[in-house]
Amino acid sequence: MIKIDGNKFKKELLEEYKEKIASEHLDIRLDIIFVGDNGASEVYVGKKLEAASYVGIRTNLHRLGMKTTTKEVQDLIKSLNEDDEVTGIILQSPVPKGVDFDSCAGLIESRKDIDGFTKQNIFALYNNDEELIPCTVKGIIKLLTHYGVNLEGKNVVIIGRSSIVGKPLALALINRNATVTVCHSKTVDLEAFTKNADILISAVGVPGLIKENMVKEGFVGIDVGTTRVFDEASGKNKLKGDFDFEALSKKASLITPVPGGVGPMTVTCVIENLIDAKLEEKKHQKKMNLKINR
């Protein structure tokens, strides 16, 4: 059994990105819009800013108060869309009740949409013509590829059907020739599906949902669930995944822990999407220059 080390792989990738950004003189800027004061967001935003700074990406954090209006966020996004200095824009979720997240995030220009959730990017993913794809999806695929898992023809079972993980992951894996099953809270006899999975990916947030008797010998397990649970032994809150990790480890050929598995990859792929966005922009500029010089 190999326990995937997401943090180690993240470090390796960040070194690669740092070198690439320096050697290719990529001038990248990430703008994050953070409305309100959600505690978890505080942590996530901090990690994104830290990783970006580390690899040599300029960052700009727009902190807006709880009373911010939808119009104010929309206006900010519009101005960032038009600003040639800005490579990527992230509107951190969740936002306070007074702000309509979808009508704001939907305004982000697709080429600056680092989270990959806008209409154009989802449509491209749907049509197997991927542009910027959601960071968690990209992270999972990078992990699997890095650890030598071939997706073609594999029986992949995804638990969870959110627009953020389950559904884009299903589309991305179908694009990579896997046979994909999407299970969720209404699935009858979950075990019948998980038991046959070559690769099992859980993204529901029910700690310990997947038990030893529900998986097959040698399966690959990716745990996207992260739930804060009070740990009596330490008297502290701990992050718990959807897997009963200790038990599943015995049967898995490859498995991600929580924390330290998929989580670090999501942050890593924010950086990768920023680099991809910049390279696309440069390609586009080259084309435009060629046209002008003709």
Add this chain to the structure above:
Amino acid sequence: MIKIDGNKFKKELLEEYKEKIASEHLDIRLDIIFVGDNGASEVYVGKKLEAASYVGIRTNLHRLGMKTTTKEVQDLIKSLNEDDEVTGIILQSPVPKGVDFDSCAGLIESRKDIDGFTKQNIFALYNNDEELIPCTVKGIIKLLTHYGVNLEGKNVVIIGRSSIVGKPLALALINRNATVTVCHSKTVDLEAFTKNADILISAVGVPGLIKENMVKEGFVGIDVGTTRVFDEASGKNKLKGDFDFEALSKKASLITPVPGGVGPMTVTCVIENLIDAKLEEKKHQKKMNLKINR
């Protein structure tokens, strides 16, 4: 075993639509753009026009020659988008090589997009906030509902991953709480999946692909495959589905034949989408009037 009669159900629905259109005074117009002279398209377009006329929908067929350019089709679509008389626009596929289908069809305004393939409509389907959904998908769901099949928690296996049937169908069925597996040409051991399906939907176009030993007793079978095959006995071409129909009939609780199953439902749902588009337009106008009168 019940053999689904798509033609009979189509007739019933068309009567309903006809009555609704008359009683609610719905003034609907369908514009079909038909470029070139594809023989199969000739038949499909004819069926759509016939059904529309029958229920009291005005139709306008734009026949364009083989030498039509992308720009010409785009300009036509733009003018139909702006024309308040036009309720729905269909760009019949395929188009001749000189026309870029995607860049034309992508221009159709989402509220007039009767085929349901544009970015906005696919994105809405993806987000479980359905607007106009693809006609074949809608047709299959109508059939299943009409014949009393409850989708929630059912194990649905879809064979085929096209953007026209397999993928939108998967999204629509996930929205309706089914557990969905998408199989395709790269699936290893197809039988392992089909054998456990409560509902098996095949949309690949390989005549006789699904044989008796591949399905379970009492399954519901929906055959979307249609392939023209030369029939030696009659000396004529015949339409063949993906199912070995005679054999599968013995095990199915409910099954669609080819022809006369899903096919007629696709045409029927063109009409239903036109009515839905008109009703949405009226709702929108009412809102606008309220705003103006305030």
